[in-house]
Amino acid sequence: MVSLWGSKNKDDDRPTQDGEEDHTEATTSQPQPNRRSEEATERTRLLPRNDRGQGYLSPDDPAVSPYNLWSVRALRWFEVLFLLITCLWWVLLFISIFVSPPYFNSRGSGFFDVAYTTLTIGNILTALLFFATPSTAMSVLSMATSVLLLIDMIIILAVPRIRVEEGWIGIASVIWAALIGLYNVVTNKTVKWGKAEEEERLTGRQETRRSLREWCAVFTATFLMSIYVVIVVLLTAVLVLRSRDATLPAPGKRYLVDNDQYAVHFACVGNQTYYPNGKPKPTVLLEGGYMPVEDSFEGWVYDAWTNKTIDRYCYWDRPGIAWSDNAPSPHSAGMSADAISEALAVAGEDGPWILVSAGVGSIYSRVFSARHPRDIRGMMFIDGLHEDLLYKIANPGRGFILWGRGIISPLGLDRLAGALFKGRTKEDRVFGKSSYQGGKFIKNKLQENLVANSLTKNEVVTARNIQAPKVPLVVVTSGVHLKKDKDWERKQEDLTKVTEKLVAWDIVKGAPSEEIWRSAEGRKVLEKRLGELYQAS
Known part of the structure; x- marks a missing residue:
């Protein structure tokens, strides 16, 4: 072992003869293939491989992100675009309560339209805030929201009286809300896939653990989505009540x-x-x-x-x-x-x-x-x-209270309680003592x-x-x-x-x-x- 090392050192120290190439310098100075000159893609390694190992990043490195994939970035851009469109729609609906633009009036109250659009905005904001932290709970709750909204759409279309009251504005609002819910399901699954892809590419394995910050994000998103599901359940229950009330024949x-x-x-x-x-x-x-x-x-x-x-x-x-x-x-x-x-x-x-x-x-x-x-x-x-x-009727405070009551009226908290626990009939809701809740x-x-x-x-x-x-x-x-x-x-x-x-x-x-x-x-x-x-x- 010693002689071998000594021999190597001796050869290394020997002066180069005329006409003899210095293979060491040749080897060192010989140009290597330029990996950076190759066209980069989203799968190109961020660090080159070397003799000491694979060059993987730490799972906690900010570079390990699903945003590296153009498909994930595109989904997020569309989410932002949908948010802008929904906010504009919400503003038009809000204005129409006070001043109805041409061809934008509703024969119903218009509060259901605002409720569905507000729910859509909340759904999109939640998806954007927790975009990079997908979870199974978010997918399941988003799917539940979408299914309930599709049921609402069926009720609106199936009951002539409700269909007339909500009009094309209400129908468009509930369909848009359902589509956004389905889009968020697709987005959540795509980001989850992209996250796994990037972790395998940059860290060598898929990360199955979550940090405390990620667990907090998942818990918050799940909590918010659970609230959205409860809201849609209430909206659906009120639509069922309205469909029942629509069967009450008018005297004239x-x-x-x-x-x-x-x-x-x-x-x-x-x-x-x-x-x-x-x-x-x-x-x-x-x-x-x-x-x-x-x-x-x-x-x-x-x-x-x-x-x-x-x-x-x-x-x-x-x-x-x-x-x-x-x-x-x-x-x-x-x-x-x-x-x-x-x-x-x-x-x-x-x-x-x-x-x-x-x-x-x-x-x-x-x-x-x-x-x-x-x-x-x-x-x-x-x-x-x-x-x-x-x-006295025009009191601004009274107007603000009426507006607030109108905004929450689609949830039917008082109407549902009256129907379930007080035996309120459809006559009572249409023209009786409970009609003021509509x-x-x-x-x-x-x-x-x-x-x-x-x-x-x-x-x-x-x-x-x-x-x-x-x-x-x-x-x-x-x-x-x-x-x-x-x-x-x-x-x-x-x-x-x-x-x-x-x-x-x-x-x-x-x-x-x-x-x-x-x-x-x-x-x-x-x-x-x-x-x-x-x-x-």
Whole structure:
């Protein structure tokens, strides 16, 4: 061993003779193949191999990343593009709640569209935040979300009433949400494959362990995706409730108005009667207050019809209430008056009319009366709202609360609880005490809030200036309300001056505020005064 090493050293130290090549220098200086000159691909090694080993990187090296693959980078770019498109769509939907762009209005509330789009944005953001940390849980939850969204799409398309309310906007929103969920499943699996590919290429093996940071990312992503699944379950449950409610037949008919943009519900009880001279007798036309006419307001009028106090009455649901569609935004009292006027014309109803209204409905009746001066034979205000008090409806805080309620209304937290634990029926949800929980009803109140102290107030002030002065008028006020609010008493007194022909101003003691008909004394007074108006006409 020693002689061999010595021999080698001796040969190395021997001077080179003339004409003899120095093989050592030749070997050292001989140019090696230039690996860098070869065209690089995504599979080209980052470190060259050498005699000491394979040149693998540490699994913790930042260079070990699925982003090295162009396919993974392309998927992420598309994810960002989808986020931009979805955000733009969300902005359009948000604006349409307050001001409907042309051909962008929905006959439903529009809150479902916003809910699906908000869910899509959350889904995309989660995918982007945890893009490089794929997991089986994310794939499973994304797939579950997509399947539920596809079920929602089937429900919307299968139920005609829901399909009409949601329109192409709602259908497009739910389809887009489902497609994004499926895309995220594909992305998650592709990144998982790319991560394994890069680890094998750069570290020599696939890394099966996760760092604490990666485990935190997986846990957070799984938690968020679980929330999305719960949200979609609630959306689906509410759609099932809506499909059940859609089977409830309307008492009357729905008429398309405003260039067929939406439909309103109109119904009548009793047949048209005539005087001996052939002229038609007046029909009582009801205008509800805060709640739908069918809730309880119609009850005492039905009793009056049964008792032959009146021969016929009709009623309608303002846009967004009971069986009526939502109207495009903004929507004022004057627009509602135009809607019922158009519906009456289509239905072949010419009047004449005795207008009976409660609460804020008195505002709508007054505008309608001013636009049909020759057809009005009497008016009755039941705790009617004065135009000077419209600012209470237009309160910004109230509007913000309504908007917030509308945004969460698709989850149906209160509606589902009522159906499951309180036995709420579809009648109760459509026109009863639970109807205020629906998105359509909330949008109606939000629209009312947005223009109450501007468009609507201007319309009712104008109506007062052109109101026919000889129309018989009855004002009935809740005594309970008067005790609570002295300003209300002054405004009620001013309502008695809307026309010059006041028949009576009754104050019913003990009657509930804005629901005088719920007391026995109130129903007695209301039927008596309605009969007097009917006979006087």
